[in-house]
Amino acid sequence: MIQEFKDFIAKGNVMDMAVGIIIGAAFTAIVTSLVGDIINPIIGLFTGGVDFTNNYAVLSGEVPAGASLDEARKSGASIFAYGAFVMAVINFLIIAFVVFMLVKMVNRVKAAAEKPDDVAPAVETGPSQLDVLLEIRDALRK
Incomplete structure (x- = not known):
């Protein structure tokens, strides 16, 4: 094993x-x-x-007026921290876009690296002058 x-x-x-x-x-x-x-x-x-992080709604309990999200959480009240969620979604969308752009760039570089160099096609030439002369000589001998 x-x-x-x-x-x-x-x-x-x-x-x-x-x-x-x-x-x-x-x-x-x-x-x-x-x-x-x-x-x-x-x-x-x-x-x-604009920063939505400190936006919240108090569901139950007492929170001092104007308290930040951290202060509201420390007060023991039940809060609905929608601002932190909104900022997390915005950050996610920004991060996803940045990662998308980086992956797109890496794929473009990778494709360029894998692409074979354009090779000129081989030009087919006929027989050389010497080959033609040898063929004529051989034909005359017959």
Whole structure:
């Protein structure tokens, strides 16, 4: 059974999957930083800094007026944090678009790398002058 497990782990697709997961985790950090540190601030410039994260509705309990989402959660009240959900959806759409564009770019580069160079078709030439002369000589000997 241990040998079967070793054979399973040693297969290329399992190792490829492990490498893919590790690179995916690192890539997630890059994309999250790209969205949070670069794209969201730019969008904030055009939308006037709109941030829905602290929008919530109190379902039950007491929350001080003007309290942030964190303060409302700490107060023990039951809250409906729709703003955090809206921001999560917006961030998801931005991340999905960025990943789509990156995959599209990688596929374009990959296709260009796999495309064989345009090779000029071989020009078929007739027999050389020497070949023609040899054929004439052989025909005259007969």
